[in-house]
Amino acid sequence: MSTTTGRTPLPHLTGEHDDVRTRVQRQLAEAVLPHADSWERQGYIDADAWRALGAQGLLGLAHDGPAFLDSAVLLEELGRTGYAGVRAAVGVHAYMATSYLRMFGTDEQRDTLLPAVARGERIAALAISEDGAGTDLRHLSTRAEVLGEDGYRVSGQKYYVANGSRAGFYITLVKTRETTGDRGLSGVSLLAVDADAPGVTHTPQPMTGWRSADVCRVDFDDVLVPADRLVGRRDFALMHLMKGLDFERLVAGLLAVGGVGYCLELLNRFVREHQIKDVPLAAHQAVRHKVAELNSDFELIRTYAYHAAWLHSRGRLDTRTASVLKLRATELAVTAAQACVQYHGARGYLDDAAAARLYRDAMAGTIAAGASELLRDMIFEAH
Ligand SMILES: Cc1cc2nc3c(=O)[nH]c(=O)nc-3n(C[C@H](O)[C@H](O)[C@H](O)COP(=O)(O)OP(=O)(O)OC[C@H]3O[C@@H](n4cnc5c(N)ncnc54)[C@H](O)[C@@H]3O)c2cc1C
Structure with a gap:
């Protein structure tokens, strides 16, 4: 142990x-x-x-x-x-x-x-979301025309791609078969597209937080992609996404747990050190109890995160567990960051303060890799 x-x-x-x-x-x-x-x-x-x-x-x-x-x-x-x-x-x-x-x-x-x-020589990025297809990927508009042995011709725009300008390749979700009616996400495929292929361009989309993440819009303008860059089964990427997104949420949850840990270390220290009217903030029961609640939630979610990681290590991670972890860890990050800025006062709201960065960063966690509302819907469905 x-x-x-x-x-x-x-x-x-x-x-x-x-x-x-x-x-x-x-x-x-x-x-x-x-x-x-x-x-x-x-x-x-x-x-x-x-x-x-x-x-x-x-x-x-x-x-x-x-x-x-x-x-x-x-x-x-x-x-x-x-x-x-x-x-x-x-x-x-x-x-x-x-x-x-x-x-x-x-x-x-x-x-x-x-x-x-x-080796860190080729950077990988994931190009799934579009302006009109984030939570609801059925509205995907990036198309890959199938050219037989010659591969694919890709056209479309991907939004919010982390590592967008530094990437060596993008794992890109494309529509390879037109479907009629509400056929869910059928007819989609994953391609590993080289970032230096003719017709690929990127435009930075600076974010309020996650500033080192190099988030970009990536444009594909008649990009030729060799046939051997198809990842998984053509037209059946939905099956791959279901597994990939569970893993993504496990990873996002573990990362967020670490972020909350950092935030609470900052907060625990600050409320003991910062004095107002000659007593530390922690002398006030309301402050102590608020910080204790955050620490308790953190311990629960951290333990759950390692339970989820252990399930995954046994090949038994399921959608519900991954969703619960990602939902709770990223939402706790928001609550903890808010308390951290509040108790730091104006010094925590300075643009270069760690507390302010945590606050800016936390809001992206409840949107990226599945918005909280989508996760709540999935958790509800699973019970
Ligand atoms: C910092 C950052 C980095 C990202 N990196 C990547 C990346 O590397 N690659 C990539 O492909 N994508 C990336 N994304 C995109 C991310 O996956 C999408 O933002 C996410 O899927 C939500 O889609 P959307 O932003 O289009 O919001 P929409 O789908 O338009 O939803 C808007 C809002 O509606 C609400 N909502 C959604 N569903 C429901 C519901 N069922 N009930 C009630 N309310 C609902 C939520 O509050 C949601 O935030 C990133 C996003 C951010 C913020």
């Missing part, structure tokens, strides 16, 4: 995971923390830093099996850096986008793309 100091012990973790955590914390303290503010200002992670993360072995950890628990520790610690833009960029690259290649790609696709991803 893991005994991470100051936290409820986690049943699925061992002392070996504590060692992983210690190593990862040290690596992130070197590779991320000294640079993260400058990445936030420029809007993306430097190429050298991607390579440094790759060289530390942080971009190629397991997506499944018992070793996934090492990934769960990494994801929480990425969140605990306190920079949701960084955690999102790395989470999309090393987990969310590449999961489709790992689960449904051909051996050739995996051999060609994944080693460079693990």
Whole structure:
């Protein structure tokens, strides 16, 4: 049983995971923390830093099996850096986008793309959402004309693509077959499209938060994609998405748990140190109880997050568990960030304050990777 100091012990973790955590914390303290503010200002992670993360072995950890628990520790610690833009960029690259290649790609696709991803030399992005197709993907308008052995000709626009300007390739959701009537998401496929293919352009979409995540609109203008870049089954990507989105929500939940952990460390410290009328804020019962409630919710959700990670490591993650985790972790992040700014007063609302960044970042968590309302609907359906 893991005994991470100051936290409820986690049943699925061992002392070996504590060692992983210690190593990862040290690596992130070197590779991320000294640079993260400058990445936030420029809007993306430097190429050298991607390579440094790759060289530390942080971009190629397991997506499944018992070793996934090492990934769960990494994801929480990425969140605990306190920079949701960084955690999102790395989470999309090393987990969310590449999961489709790992689960449904051909051996050739995996051999060609994944080693460079693990080294941080080719950045992966996920291009699913569109202006008119976010929660409801049935309105997808990006089309891929099937050219037989010559592959596909892709046209359309993808919105809010993290790692958009630095990506080496986009895992892109396209319509490959026209369907009539309300046929759900049938006739869609996934293509791994090279970012330097003629006809691919990107335009930054600076966000209120997640500033290092390099969110862009990506345009595909008659882009020719070779036939061997089809990921999974043509016209049947819905099946792949169902599995991929559960995994994405597990990853988003673990990252968000780490973010809440960072926020509460800040808050716990501040209410003990900051004095008003010669007493610390924590001298007030209302403050203590509010902070205690946040810490209690955090302990519950963190334990649930590792339960979900353990289920996944056994091949048993289900939609309900992934949705509950993502919903609760990202909503707690909003509540915790709000309290953090409130108790910091104006100093927490300064543009470069950590509390203000947490507050800006938290709101994206309840929208990206499935808006809270969609998750509530799915959880309701599952009961
Ligand atoms: C920071 C950030 C990064 C992102 N990165 C990526 C990326 O890398 N790749 C990618 O493909 N996409 C990405 N997205 C897009 C994301 O997946 C979509 O924003 C999300 O799916 C919601 O779609 P939408 O924004 O179009 O909102 P809409 O679908 O238009 O929904 C708008 C709002 O309606 C409400 N709503 C939705 N459904 C219901 C319901 N059933 N009942 C009641 N209310 C409802 C919710 O409050 C929702 O926020 C990112 C988004 C953000 C904010």
